[in-house]
Amino acid sequence: MKILPLDPEQSPLLIFDLLFKLKVRDVMSTQLVTITPEATLRSAQQRMKERGITGLPVVESDRLLGIVSMHDILTALDLGYINDPIDRHMPRNIVVLDEEMPLSLGITYFDKYRFGRFPVLNREKRLVGILTTRDISAGLLKELFKEVDRLQTGHEDTQAILQRRVQRTSTTRTYDFENAGRAAHEIKKLLVARAVDPAVVRRVAVAAYELEMNQIVHSNGGTLRLTLTPRVAELVAHDQGPGIADVAQAMQEGFTTANDWIKSLGFGAGMGLPNVQRVSDKFEIHSALRVGTTVRSIIFLSNPPKVKK
Amino acid sequence: MRWTDIVRELEGDVIYRGTDFDQTEVRNIIVSDLMSDVLTTDALGPLLVTALASEQTLRTADLVDAAGVLVVRGKHLPDTMKRLAQELDLTLVRTRFSQFHTCLRLGRLLEGGGARNA
Numbered sequence: 001m002k003i004l005p006l007d008p009e010q011s012p013l014l015i016f017d018l019l020f021k022l023k024v025r026d027v028m029s030t031q032l033v034t035i036t037p038e039a040t041l042r043s044a045q046q047r048m049k050e051r052g053i054t055g056l057p058v059v060e061s062d063r064l065l066g067i068v069s070m071h072d073i074l075t076a077l078d079l080g081y082i083n084d085p086i087d088r089h090m091p092r093n094i095v096v097l098d099e100e101m102p103l104s105l106g107i108t109y110f111d112k113y114r115f116g117r118f119p120v121l122n123r124e125k126r127l128v129g130i131l132t133t134r135d136i137s138a139g140l141l142k143e144l145f146k147e148v149d150r151l152q153t154g155h156e157d158t159q160a161i162l163q164r165r166v167q168r169t170s171t172t173r174t175y176d177f178e179n180a181g182r183a184a185h186e187i188k189k190l191l192v193a194r195a196v197d198p199a200v201v202r203r204v205a206v207a208a209y210e211l212e213m214n215q216i217v218h219s220n221g222g223t224l225r226l227t228l229t230p231r232v233a234e235l236v237a238h239d240q241g242p243g244i245a246d247v248a249q250a251m252q253e254g255f256t257t258a259n260d261w262i263k264s265l266g267f268g269a270g271m272g273l274p275n276v277q278r279v280s281d282k283f284e285i286h287s288a289l290r291v292g293t294t295v296r297s298i299i300f301l302s303n304p305p306k307v308k309k
Numbered sequence: 310m311r312w313t314d315i316v317r318e319l320e321g322d323v324i325y326r327g328t329d330f331d332q333t334e335v336r337n338i339i340v341s342d343l344m345s346d347v348l349t350t351d352a353l354g355p356l357l358v359t360a361l362a363s364e365q366t367l368r369t370a371d372l373v374d375a376a377g378v379l380v381v382r383g384k385h386l387p388d389t390m391k392r393l394a395q396e397l398d399l400t401l402v403r404t405r406f407s408q409f410h411t412c413l414r415l416g417r418l419l420e421g422g423g424a425r426n427a
Binding site for chain 1: 342343344345346348349351359361363364365366368369371372373374389397
């Protein structure tokens, strides 16, 4: 049996959600045009014409007594009793809706009874509104717009999160090879999650790894800080010494002070700092003996300039 | 070439089978025991062939988006390395062949496999 005059296969699920979520009260018209039972059918016809409506609830002190429709007016004209009071001719066995009814149920009344409008009563049986198919369409449209608005705002929230500046700091300890590469791995994951170009992710990851490795191999421990903005990844490696005696020399490929043990681990070939510089768009190094070394590497996330090979 | 070709050709011992083991098409190969050198390459999805059996091998391979790691000379692989391969989901295969012979065989595979039985 068809419950709703809508085909679930053909209509968006959102409409169905709304139909079940909304109540008759949410979409009914509350600006009521009514008439009293003593008024004539002709005055009812005039009021309907003035207000551009096709049905008029007949009310006595908030109590609904009946409803006059265009059909009743036509019949009255046809049979010649248009000047009679309404209560002599109006149908009294009227079908009403409860304001608490779900809209999904309200809609079925239009199919079931073929009326163009239904008076809506509250729990105290007082007339509080009227429901037409037009009210339903307008109400659904309004709710749909609200829903679209909500979805768009939600989307903007996600965008805002992606645009936000992110900072991560990790610490390194001397000769802590067990954890070497963890910070770089986390940084890589973070960039991948933000859908950064894979070639750029690799450059940031390589710089992070070499800087991390340098601190583990050469320093008394330090920190590696990543700052991520929508355009730039900035890595700042800062250690607590011992400092580099000759920075220019350290920047030469192949120059190394690493011992054999470090070399046996696949590092210490004098490639670290030159490697960081190679993948960076901006590169700075400051070092002071017995104080420490700070390396700053900046990599543009979008439209990266050509990298020197 | 596919991992299955590599494993067959090098009589490889699959230590950890990555989730993309069957789909990966290896086109680039890096052979190095020096991880800093590996980090300088721009090759896409390379296979890392190395005699260095350490966690750093895997860390480096992960950072360059390697298709996996092939350790030569039948080196002993520490348990920590096996665990990390799993954690990083990186295929880890070991072969008893030397680096030179491994490269020879991989070269034949890359050239189309016609000389496989040579």
